[in-house]
Amino acid sequence: MPLVSGAQTAAAPAQVPADVVGEVTFSRGVGFAQLPGSNPRTLGVGLPLQLGDRLTTAAGASAIIKLQDGTRVTLRPQSDLVLQQFKYVPDATDNNMLLQLLRGGFRALTGAVTKQNSKAALVKTPTATIGIRGTDFDARLCQADCASDVRASAEQLRAANLKASAKAVSVTGNIVAVADSGDRRTLVHGSALYPGDMVETSADARVVLAFRDESKVSLGGGARFRVDDFVFDRANPIDGRFMVTLLKGTARALTGLVGRARANNVVFKTPTATIGIRGTGLDMSCDDNACSFFNWLGSIAVTPEGHSALQVLEAGQGLFVSRTGIRPINQLELPGISRPDAVEVDQAPLFSAREVDESQTGVYVFVRDGHIELFTDRGTVHLGRGEVGLAQDDGSVLRPLRMPRFLELDPTPLPSHPNPLLATVLGDAGIRPLNQCR
Numbered sequence: 554m555p556l557v558s559g560a561q562t563a564a565a566p567a568q569v570p571a572d573v574v575g576e577v578t579f580s581r582g583v584g585f586a587q588l589p590g591s592n593p594r595t596l597g598v599g600l601p602l603q604l605g606d607r608l609t610t611a612a613g614a615s616a617i618i619k620l621q622d623g624t625r626v627t628l629r630p631q632s633d634l635v636l637q638q639f640k641y642v643p644d645a646t647d648n649n650m651l652l653q654l655l656r657g658g659f660r661a662l663t664g665a666v667t668k669q670n671s672k673a674a675l676v677k678t679p680t681a682t683i684g685i686r687g688t689d690f691d692a693r694l695c696q697a698d699c700a701s702d703v704r705a706s707a708e709q710l711r712a713a714n715l716k717a718s719a720k721a722v723s724v725t726g727n728i729v730a731v732a733d734s735g736d737r738r739t740l741v742h743g744s745a746l747y748p749g750d751m752v753e754t755s756a757d758a759r760v761v762l763a764f765r766d767e768s769k770v771s772l773g774g775g776a777r778f779r780v781d782d783f784v785f786d787r788a789n790p791i792d793g794r795f796m797v798t799l800l801k802g803t804a805r806a807l808t809g810l811v812g813r814a815r816a817n818n819v820v821f822k823t824p825t826a827t828i829g830i831r832g833t834g835l836d837m838s839c840d841d842n843a844c845s846f847f848n849w850l851g852s853i854a855v856t857p858e859g860h861s862a863l864q865v866l867e868a869g870q871g872l873f874v875s876r877t878g879i880r881p882i883n884q885l886e887l888p889g890i891s892r893p894d895a896v897e898v899d900q901a902p903l904f905s906a907r908e909v910d911e912s913q914t915g916v917y918v919f920v921r922d923g924h925i926e927l928f929t930d931r932g933t934v935h936l937g938r939g940e941v942g943l944a945q946d947d948g949s950v951l952r953p954l955r956m957p958r959f960l961e962l963d964p965t966p967l968p969s970h971p972n973p974l975l976a977t978v979l980g981d982a983g984i985r986p987l988n989q990c991r
Contacts, residue, residue: 573601574639575620579966579973582614582630608634610657617968623664624650625968631698632657637677641666650674650685654916658693661685662968663923671741680916681929681944686741688923690936691960692916700912702959717745717937718783719764720903723896726758726774743903744924745937752778754802759889761896765904766793768809769893776802781822790814798822803838807850807893825874829854829863834894836885847871847885850894902933909953915945917953919960 577586577600584596586606594600596608596616610616610632617627622641628634638651641664648666654676667674667687676683678694693699721728721740728740733749746752746762754760756774763769766785772778777800785793793811795818808830812819821828823837823844834850846855848866856863857874864879866872871882918927918936925936931948941957944950966973 572604574604574636574641575602575618575624576600577602577616578619578625579617579627580614581616581973583611584614584616584628585609602636604636604639606636607655608632608636615965615973617966617973620650620664622648622650622666624666625662625664626652627660627965627968627973629658629660629693629963629965632659634659639666646670648673652676654678654692654694656694657698658691660691660963660965660967662689663687668739671739678916678944680946680948681927681950683916683918684926684928686744686924686926687738688925689921690923690925691919691921691963693918693960693963694916695914695959697914699914699917699957699959702962703911703957715765715904715906716747716939717765717904718748718750718780718785719746719762719768719770720744720935720937721746721760722763722898722903723759723761723771723891725760727755728758728760729753738923741924743926743935745935746780747938748780748783750780751800752776752780759891761891761893761898763898763900763903764795764809766790766795766809766811767900768795768811769807769896769898770797771805771890771893771896773803773887773890776804778802778804785811793818795819796822799837799839799844800824801839801841803836803887803890805834805836805887805890805892807834808832824858825876826855826857826872829856834892836887838885838887843873843875845871845873845882845885847882849892903935904952906952906954908955909943909951909957911957911959913943913945915943917957917960918942919956 577596580596585593586608587593588605610628610630612631614630619625633655635653637653641648650666663685667685671686674685721744724742729737730740731737731751754772754774754776758774761771779798782794782796790810791814795811808819812830816831819830823839825844830853832851833853835853836847838845852867854863854865855872871885873880873882918925919941920936922938927934927942929944929948929950932950934942934950934952936942941953943953
């Protein structure tokens with residue numbers, strides 16, 4: 554295939570078509586962009602990319618592209634990616650992106666399209682669809698090539714890093730999570746929450762937070778709820794911790810395996826009192842100056858702020874605690890908020906994991922940050938930070954318990970790398986950063 558000459562490359566900017574959606578920002582080795590029915594164009598820095606382009610890289614080649622919304626994608630060697638659909642207009646409500654991965658894989662850092670609309674960005678593969686919810690992730694379509702990468706590695710498998718404390722289900726209305734860093738992200742069904750996250754719900758919003766230990770918390774509108782600390786190992790729940798704070802609004806909570814193993818390790822804080830549990834279902838409603846508590850399962854111990862004595866509430870009992878006084882109540886009306894024991898939650902798509910042979914073929918996805926929904930006609934898994942998903946060739950979808958080495962040790966440069974050429978040279982030499990994929 555003839556290469557594009559320097560004169561042709563220099564003249565290209567004057568001939569940029571109207572349907573350009575991005576450009577090449579880095580290229581190494583042999584690669585092409587080709588529209589249906591047109592001649593291939595050699596991938597090179599500055600090459601405009603058009604809607605419908607099929608991007609192809611040869612063995613040992615890679616390329617980084619940047620789309621108009623800021624999305625960056627590194628196409629790994631021996632890969633084919635089609636820019637099937639793309640629209641981006643700032644503040645528009647119908648922005649969208651559809652990529653088609655036919656072979657190989659890529660590493661991506663998504664842009665504005667995925668941040669404006671949680672359902673606007675998809676990657677289609679022969680096996681599964683990847684729903685992108687504003688994220689930093691890798692995708693790899695594996696046949697015999699991935700198994701070859703594994704055989705060449707002497708590294709040991711390590712456990713995939715499941716960091717999520719909880720995931721959002723039964724989501725209605727506008728809900729955001731605010732991290733310790735101040736970063737805000739919109740929550741949709743399956744979105745992950747981590748220690749330090751503050752959940753904020755709009756006035757008409759509702760959400761159920763499903764925790765890994767099977768605890769569930771339903772939040773009403775206008776709520777501010779923080780996950781202070783959460784630790785859970787299913788094999789050793791007695792060492793778990795569940796500590797949360799309701800700063801404002803309404804919540805209905807049902808405690809899970811941490812509370813059953815050691816009730817003292819579960820704590821609910823509010824502006825006016827701290828709640829300890831003894832196998833509990835409870836309702837809470839708070840503003841800055843007062844909170845109401847009502848217990849409907851088990852018992853709770855309420856310790857008002859500034860007091861050392863606690864009050865134990867059995868099922869059917871409640872308490873109003875303000876800055877100036879305390880009084881019993883016999884009911885707490887929370888209309889429109891489901892009691893969590895009435896909410897069915899399928900834990901498998903959210904948290905389950907199992908051992909998988911690295912030679913297993915299919916579509917693998919690794920999430921460095923954000924939220925990915927990996928789905929087929931046979932199932933779905935929701936992936937958060939540090940999680941891996943696999944859609945097998947038969948359409949079954951699961952979460953591998955261990956990180957595949959062909960993902961962890963991938964020498965292909967990240968699209969955000971400041972010096973991708975140096976990264977590829979080091980990768981070819983078998984030298985990788987100590988924090989690769991972590």
